[in-house]
Amino acid sequence: MRTVSIPAKPFAFNAPLSKTALLAIDLQRDFLLPGVVGDTQTGTVLSSIQAILPACQQLLKLFRDLELPVIHTREGHRPDLSDCPSSKLQISAQASTPCEAIREIGIPGSRRPVRGEYGHDLHLAVTARPRELVVDKPGKGAFWNTNLLSELQALGVTHLVVMGVTTECSVTTTVREANDRGFECLVIEECTAGYNDTAFKAPSLDMLHRSDGLFGYVGTLTPIVAALS
Numbered sequence: 001m002r003t004v005s006i007p008a009k010p011f012a013f014n015a016p017l018s019k020t021a022l023l024a025i026d027l028q029r030d031f032l033l034p035g036v037v038g039d040t041q042t043g044t045v046l047s048s049i050q051a052i053l054p055a056c057q058q059l060l061k062l063f064r065d066l067e068l069p070v071i072h073t074r075e076g077h078r079p080d081l082s083d084c085p086s087s088k089l090q091i092s093a094q095a096s097t098p099c100e101a102i103r104e105i106g107i108p109g110s111r112r113p114v115r116g117e118y119g120h121d122l123h124l125a126v127t128a129r130p131r132e133l134v135v136d137k138p139g140k141g142a143f144w145n146t147n148l149l150s151e152l153q154a155l156g157v158t159h160l161v162v163m164g165v166t167t168e169c170s171v172t173t174t175v176r177e178a179n180d181r182g183f184e185c186l187v188i189e190e191c192t193a194g195y196n197d198t199a200f201k202a203p204s205l206d207m208l209h210r211s212d213g214l215f216g217y218v219g220t221l222t223p224i225v226a227a228l229s
């Protein structure tokens with residue numbers, strides 16, 4: 001299979017297609033819809049999150065048409081929070097309002113993503129197809145306490161095109177984790193968003209590609225569509 005050269009920052013992303021996968025981060029109802037987890041966070045602007053869905057669908061179609069691996073992640077916890085990272089539990093102990101505390105400790109009916117609940121599942125517009133891998137992750141990064149690394153190694157994947165939410169949290173954490181494990185990552189700008197894009201999106205993405213691609217590459221949709229069509 002061919003290698004494609006996709007214009008990006010800071011340099012072209014040269015992806016050997018036989019070793020390239022699409023990683024879709026946490027495109028769950030809990031982070032996309034009004035009234036669920038993300039919507040309760042201070043300063044949340046959901047419109048920019050929801051606006052990425054058509055671009056994400058376009059990227060999914062490109063990978064599916066080429067029969068390249070598509071891997072989805074979902075953030076969430078067991079209802080008893082036994083898989084919750086201690087950092088999240090500590091935040092809960094320090095929460096300034098009961099609402100924050102409830103959200104963080106994940107009690108029934110709370111607003112933390114809990115596996116098996118409606119909000120935990122992927123948004124229907126970008127849901128997984130049969131045979132596509134869905135990785136459940138308890139942390140922000142998709143490699144911590146998951147089987148993602150072994151799954152990627154088994155597939156022979158070395159290059160990841162990354163999309164999803166939120167830019168400032170799980171997307172960039174995952175790219176940094178991936179970079180330390182030897183993966184080359186390209187984040188597509190139109191396919192990622194966060195809860196305060198005015199403040200966080202550009203700095204978050206700029207940090208990834210600064211210093212000659214310290215953590216990875218950042219590109220836009222048109223060049224990858226051109227390269228993969």
Ligand code: TIU
Pocket residue numbers: 025026031041075140165166167168169170171195
């Ligand atoms: N998926 C993801 O980013 N999880 C979060 O908790 N994001 C926040 O922005 N808090």
